[in-house]
Amino acid sequence: MGSDHFLAVFTTLSGTGAKNARKWSDPILAFSAKRTTAPDPRGAFFMPARPSPLLIKYAQARSPSEDGTGIQGVVDMTVEAIRKRRSVRKYEETPVSDDQLSQILESARYAASWANKQGWQILVIKDAGIQAKLSEALEGNPGSKAVSQAPVTIVVCMDPNESGSPNDKQYFMTDAGILMDHIMLQAADLGLGTVFIGFFDEDKIRPVLGVPDQFRIVGITPLGVPAKIPGERPRNELADIVHWDKW
Numbered sequence: 001m002g003s004d005h006f007l008a009v010f011t012t013l014s015g016t017g018a019k020n021a022r023k024w025s026d027p028i029l030a031f032s033a034k035r036t037t038a039p040d041p042r043g044a045f046f047m048p049a050r051p052s053p054l055l056i057k058y059a060q061a062r063s064p065s066e067d068g069t070g071i072q073g074v075v076d077m078t079v080e081a082i083r084k085r086r087s088v089r090k091y092e093e094t095p096v097s098d099d100q101l102s103q104i105l106e107s108a109r110y111a112a113s114w115a116n117k118q119g120w121q122i123l124v125i126k127d128a129g130i131q132a133k134l135s136e137a138l139e140g141n142p143g144s145k146a147v148s149q150a151p152v153t154i155v156v157c158m159d160p161n162e163s164g165s166p167n168d169k170q171y172f173m174t175d176a177g178i179l180m181d182h183i184m185l186q187a188a189d190l191g192l193g194t195v196f197i198g199f200f201d202e203d204k205i206r207p208v209l210g211v212p213d214q215f216r217i218v219g220i221t222p223l224g225v226p227a228k229i230p231g232e233r234p235r236n237e238l239a240d241i242v243h244w245d246k247w
């Protein structure tokens with residue numbers, strides 16, 4: 001998507017286009033736009049993207065340094081990771097380093113949760129034997145083979161009692177989704193692939209991993225260097241999904 005197009009869309013939708021158009025003339029943001037349309041130095045799957053003014057504001061609040069590692073780092077990472085993430089179902093054998101793994105787990109730890117309950121437990125599996133058994137238990141799922149191919153598998157388990165369910169909403173599922181997204185986006189930023197596997201028989205998985213009964217097994221993802229990066233899946237247009245002020 002061209003930058004003019006992005007701005008045009010933003011202008012139309014927000015009604016504050018003139019103000020934001022002025023913001024783009026800021027040298028830091030101009031640098032940002034240049035950086036985000038340059039080839040990805042990591043050679044990973046790259047989608048050109050321009051940070052939204054809202055995201056820049058957020059990044060500025062979180063990271064006030066203007067030396068290229070502060071605002072720029074946060075803006076680039078978030079936008080690029082969101083745009084380039086794909087569900088990866090084929091992996092290389094290349095190992096994931098401890099450093100990469102700890103960055104991913106650190107980002108997971110910062111996920112939002114209902115009343116900050118953080119009712120999650122994260123299983124990190126590197127044992128090829130356990131991965132093979134898990135892959136078998138996932139048979140029939142399009143992501144099952146990836147679990148035995150990738151060097152690491154991450155499993156997110158939730159304690160429903162460590163979350164809430166007011167108004168007939170199971171917040172632990174939402175919490176798990178946010179946690180998984182932190183994992184997937186941080187992995188994408190590092191050039192690593194993931195795929196959220198959510199369709200499985202928990203009773204088959206539980207004994208393989210020894211997960212206690214009080215926990216629900218919500219999400220599984222292989223983690224590794226992608227052997228094949230799928231194309232972008234279609235997304236609904238904003239005009240079809242966004243309602244302004246009232247439905």
Ligand SMILES: Cc1cc2nc3c(=O)[nH]c(=O)nc-3n(C[C@H](O)[C@H](O)[C@H](O)COP(=O)(O)O)c2cc1C
Nearest residue numbers: 085086087141142143195196197198199200230233
């Ligand atoms: C909650 C959830 C459950 C999913 N379960 C599976 C699954 O069981 N197996 C699988 O191969 N992909 C699964 N996916 C991946 C989706 O198919 C994928 O995200 C979607 O097709 C969009 O493609 P993209 O992730 O490459 O943008 C799941 C995704 C989500 C968010």
